[in-house]
Amino acid sequence: MxxxxxxxxxxxxxxxxxxxxxxxxxxxxxxxxxxxxxxQLEDTRPADSFKKYPREQTVQDSYVYQPPLIPHSIRSYEVSLNANKCLACHSWKNAKDMGATKISVTHYINREDAVLADMSPRRYFCLQCHVPQADAQPLIENNFEAVDSLKR
Ligand code: HEC
Ligand code: HEC
Structure with missing residues (x-):
């Protein structure tokens, strides 16, 4: 007991x-x-208010191999099965005429490390890696600083 x-x-x-x-x-x-x-999982949280994306700005400092932030507005730029607006300015063919930076060679390399004749499919959806620069406050504090030799 x-x-x-x-x-x-x-x-x-x-x-x-x-x-x-x-x-x-x-x-x-x-x-x-x-x-x-x-x-709560079942509640729909009110959406955050829209961030401001200044139309034209200079690219902010970034760390080596960081996908550079987008220094311009991307409102209504379509990236879908049918169209990739980003490439209209950033492809090697168009970049010069549009005064845009051309995508770097890494965007032509597939995951087997083969260099392709055209953009690698895994780089097609630009916004997976590149985000526009917004006047947003960081969610957590960050005091990252590049070493002197790599400062831009
Ligand atoms: C109408 C032309 C145009 C379109 C469309 C466009 N861009 Fe740009 N982009 C530019 C120009 C011009 C610059 C500025 C280049 C500079 O100042 O060095 C730029 C800069 C950038 C940069 C910074 C590159 C650097 O110098 O480090 C990134 C990243 C970028 N764009 C990504 C994108 C993405 C992603 C899209 C699609 C959602 C896109 N752009 C659509 C014209 C365009
Ligand atoms: C898987 C992530 C990824 C995707 C998807 C991607 N990028 Fe990038 N991008 C990067 C990284 C990382 C860099 C910086 C290092 C480098 O150049 O490879 C970069 C660099 C760039 C640059 C600057 C090149 C330079 O010479 O300074 C431009 C412009 C750019 N990307 C545009 C684009 C566009 C436009 C697309 C879609 C068509 C795209 N990227 C898709 C990761 C990505």
Whole structure:
């Protein structure tokens, strides 16, 4: 009988512990806590307000191999199966006429390291890697500084 009571008490303690752990979840039970705040999985969080993307700006400093930020507005530039607006200015063929930087050779290399005659499919969706520069506050503090020899 004594053993049974002890077993019963430890099961009780486990259940209480689990309930406590759920209550400690800052996103709520089943919720998600992210850098942008907490929300319940079933709730639709109000959207953040639009960021401002200044129309023309200079490319901000970046670390080596960072996909450079986009220094211009990209509103209504289509990138889909049918069209890639970015390439209308950034392809090797068009870049000079458009006064844009041409995509670098890495954009022609596929994942087997073969250099292709045309853009590698894995680079087609530019916005997977390149994002426009917005006047947004960083979500977390960052005091990255490039070494002197690599400063632009
Ligand atoms: C109408 C022409 C045009 C279109 C369309 C366009 N760009 Fe640009 N882009 C430019 C020009 C011009 C620059 C500025 C080049 C400079 O200042 O050195 C630029 C700069 C950039 C840069 C910075 C390159 C650097 O010098 O480091 C990136 C990245 C970029 N664009 C990405 C994109 C992406 C992604 C798209 C599609 C969503 C796009 N651009 C569509 C003309 C265009
Ligand atoms: C998988 C990630 C990825 C995708 C997708 C991608 N890029 Fe890039 N891009 C990079 C990286 C990383 C760099 C910087 C290093 C380099 O040049 O490879 C870069 C560099 C650039 C540059 C600057 C080149 C230079 O000489 O300074 C331009 C312009 C550019 N990309 C445009 C584009 C456009 C336009 C597309 C879509 C058609 C695109 N990129 C798709 C990762 C990507």
């Amino acid at each position: 004594k053993k049974f009571l002890i077993a019963l008490m430890s099961v009780g303690a486990l259940i209480a512990g689990a309930a406590q752990a759920e209550l400690d979840n800052p996103g709520g039970i089943g919720g998600v806590e992210s850098l942008r705040g907490g929300s």
